[in-house]
Ligand code: FAD
């Protein structure tokens with residue numbers, strides 16, 4: 183078979199790229215080795231984790247908050263098996279949706295491992311040994327990422343688990359120890375705490391969510407602490423021993439010192455992800471990778487080998503589904519002769535806990551490091567009417583704007599629905615808005631979005647409700 187484009191991997195980067203390419207008239211095929219399309223995101227990432235976050239939040243609401251609203255449901259009983267079925271239904275619905283979209287757009291889908299087999303050739307290695315060779319003008323590699331392993335710690339996906347195992351536990355662990363206070367640790371830690379686990383998070387650095395705004399990290403840690411999650415910061419795990427169905431975890435201060443041993447029923451290793459290129463045959467055609475194993479590309483996603491491109495988690499940049507999707511669209515448009523482009527300065531980042539954490543653009547730390555003078559406007563949800571009436575007053579909106587031009591440079595939100603609230607400022611930033619532009623935009627009352635408007639007003643020291 184001969185194609186204009188063969189995409190290897192049908193995660194959010196790959197399948198979106200294939201659809202956009204087909205829309206633009208390119209004869210397109212995808213190769214995927216998983217049983218279902220959708221990649222990490224739909225099968226073992228964004229979608230199942232959000233399903234469990236939603237269900238466990240409802241369970242906690244019914245257990246702890248309904249009574250305050252005058253709703254007496256007694257003590258709710260957890261049916262974990264059913265909750266897992268709810269999660270799987272969501273996954274299946276989404277993966278089937280991708281299958282439908284590929285068909286609808288006339289894209290040929292091959293099941294198997296894609297391997298670069300020389301210029302313009304991709305070999306599909308099927309499990310049943312029926313290999314096929316595809317001829318193609320262009321290849322987009324969208325093979326995503328895999329779990330980072332901790333040296334000396336074996337992930338068995340039962341007692342020592344990665345995010346994949348943590349999304350499939352058959353019982354609620356009494357004690358869950360999480361290594362890494364990043365996005366996965368805090369989201370999945372929240373799920374299992376709500377369902378009854380005692381959760382301890384061990385983090386190497388002296389803060390949670392490194393890379394996010396420092397003030398956000400501090401306040402969010404306090405909130406999670408109040409919810410019952412314990413943190414051991416500036417600490418490293420030096421060993422995990424599994425015996426008789428539980429784990430003994432050796433933890434030391436990061437700077438060195440006396441070790442302690444913590445017992446856990448389940449240990450979640452969540453220390454990041456690494457690009458995945460196994461079996462791809464990069465060396466066969468000489469595609470270059472950097473020192474972190476990421477495929478090197480130029481600003482048009484082209485590798486050093488003519489006709490081979492790469493996008494998503496397998497290249498540099500934040501490992502986020504929407505970043506992969508936008509790169510998929512951009513490279514398809516570039517291949518079709520259009521001007522595909524991704525603005526890396528405006529990529530929202532959301533942690534789907536309760537409250538949520540959302541950010542876009544520069545943090546205060548980055549602005550200080552870059553020597554950019556800025557004004558900060560901050561508004562707490564305690565002063566927002568809707569948050570007050572809903573009893574969801576934890577958190578704040580912070581807007582950072584250029585001191586001279588007032589242009590919005592970064593926005594950081596801790597609060598209920600922060601993931602949706604961040605969208606308006608992302609659009610504003612794409613349009614080069616000033617804080618005053620946001621402040622002068624009429625926001626519906628009573629909504630949480632009024633906190634965004636008030637934070638924008640606060641940049642000019644004229645917030646109304648504080
Ligand atoms: P992937 O989604 O990893 O897809 C790559 C695909 O390529 C896979 O299906 C793989 O089987 C296939 N493949 C690999 N090699 C080959 C080969 N040689 N031949 C054929 N097929 C191959 N991001 C968010 O934005 N929001 C979230 O809420 C979020 N939650 C997450 C929760 C968890 C627990 C995890 C682990 C990740 C989460 N992410 C989230 C990150 C997100 O999943 C990734 O950024 C995203 O999936 C990357 O998309 P991708 O297309 O680059 O790769």
Ligand code: NAI
Pocket residue numbers: 332361362363364365366367369384385386387390391392417418419452453454455500501502531532533534
């Ligand atoms: P992460 O990079 O977010 O966090 C890893 C954490 O582990 C960091 O705080 C790091 O300092 C710490 N760490 C590293 N080595 C350690 C060690 N030896 N001991 C203790 N702590 C250590 O990675 P995470 O949480 O695994 O997530 C992987 C990727 O998946 C992220 O890059 C994220 O972009 C993506 N993701 C996105 C989600 C979202 O958008 N809501 C949800 C889940 C994952």
